[in-house]
Amino acid sequence: MTKHTTKWFTSWFDTPFYHTLYKDRNANEAQTFMDTLTQYLNIPEGGTILDLACGKGRHARYLNKIGYDVTGADLSENSIEFAKQFENHRLHFKVHDMCKPFHKQFDAVFNLFTSFGYFEHEIDNLNTIKAIKTDLNETGFAVIDFMNSEFVIANLVPEEVKTVDDIDFHLKRYVENGYIIKDITFTADGEDYNFQERVRAFTLNDFEALFEQADVYLLDVFGDYKLNKFNPKTSERLVMIFK
Known part of the structure; x- marks a missing residue:
């Protein structure tokens, strides 16, 4: 019997096999990226961060470890159930659809590791950007870490x-x-x-169009986790900071 799903992100992410396949993801690289990013954004000590599409919470847990009040949100019930074992008074996890506002405002909203562009309906890409904008406080910054599709x-x-x-x-x-x-x-x-x-093969131009529609301002664009300059031909990542 073959088990198959078409709405992949609600089921594939919820299987243990997803985490098996990607278990070799570089934890040190992810932690260094979080160090670099939070320092660059100058997020206040004890500041609040929403990790949107947090999976099992590897980024959220590290952000909490280095001093931030972190909320991890993900559509996968299994991932959130796993992550909840790490909760404390400044680290919480919740099942949440990122196309909708979280109804709380944060110093930063992070959407990491190409956790965007897999919706069935195009409008949900725009709705997610709008929701992120709603989830930011007056001085807050948002970050989308996407693949460089080109x-x-x-x-x-x-x-x-x-x-x-x-x-x-x-x-x-x-x-x-x-x-x-x-x-x-x-x-x-x-x-x-x-x-x-x-995953939608979004380019920087595609994101710029979405940002304009959502009435958010693109501040910086980087091409890797060390925040080097973005090059569409050679950069592995597309890291965008906006508000």
Whole structure:
């Protein structure tokens, strides 16, 4: 029996296999990025941060560890349930749809590691930017850390097999109708699974158009986690700071 889903981000993110496939993500790099980013933004000591689409909370937990009052929000009930074990009086996790305002204002709102552009309806991309704007206080900053689509497409690996915890993940990548798509098939515990990741291949120009529609102001654009200058041809990331 093959288990398949089309609305991928509400189910793929909720499976343990998602976290298995991506377990090798670099924690040190993520922590260094948070150090660099919070220093650059000069977020006040004890300041409030909303980590939007926080997953299991790896960024939120580190931000809390270095002194911030952090709320992690994610659509995945399983991820939030996992993250709640780390809660304290200045670290909270909540199931939340990021297309909608959180109804609380923060010193910063972070949307990290390409956690944007996978909605079924185009309007939800704009709604998310508008919601982020609503969630910022008067002096607050927002950050979207997205892939550099131009670089990703130019360096796309069409097919590979990645073996993690004795599971062979067969990955097929391609571009279709403005989306970067990854088909993921594997067998685990005698069952076949088939998932698909679909992320809109947004460019900086696309984001600038969204920001204009949402009436937010783009302050800075960087090309990596060390906050070096963005180059559309060579940068791996597209890190945008706005308010």
